[in-house]
Amino acid sequence: MNWQTVLTELAQNVDDVNDEALLGLVNQSERIFLAGAGRSGLALKSFAMRLTQLGKQAFVVGETTTPAITASDLLVIASSSGETTQLVQFAATASDVGATIWLWSTGTDSTIARQS
Template structure:
């Protein structure tokens, strides 16, 4: 295989995955993001890297975002939203954090691939990215990529899609977003 073939295969997988995400679930998540006082993110590994990118982009839109465990993380309350990224919905740390968030009556949104996971006990909203997980469950969209790369890539693109939907919905001037960009560079 050559670069063009492999990159096109990845693009095709991403397109297929993003087309199969439920629009209504995404719109419900956007509504919860816009109503939340603060938005928290939790995940592990490469999923966490995607979530950090999403949090940064949302911060550019003026949304108060925090990564669970960061030194500047404030207290979560009933006015807040926790976004959990976990393909399998079985990863221990996000499960513990989701349970804790519910103890403070926060809203929990789970972005994952497994609607029957342990996370459903804590999630108020589930957004399905219909791809293969580490559990290799029936009905999952397979990927030619290693491990759960397609999930992490799709998660990042979902976050950017949500950001652009918010920009369009609020008719935000793209140039004005630079006021939220880091300037100690």
């Protein structure tokens, strides 16, 4: 794989993101919870920090100071497959309490995609 391939794939993924829909959810949610594994998790930690700097209440799922999610909250998950066991569990918990779930994934027919 070369750099041009990587850049092309990144550009395609960015084009597929519905920024307006996510922005609307972020603006209307009392609190935003973020979860991801590996590199996706690291990226979401940066996003959580940026959201906090913008005045939103943002929490990384699994940290010791993260409160329980409620129906008025938003859970943002990043999972390439949409099948990461721990993230599927987080989505199930959020779904059970009626929270909104936003998924960034290439797995459009995954377990988490069906929950979001």
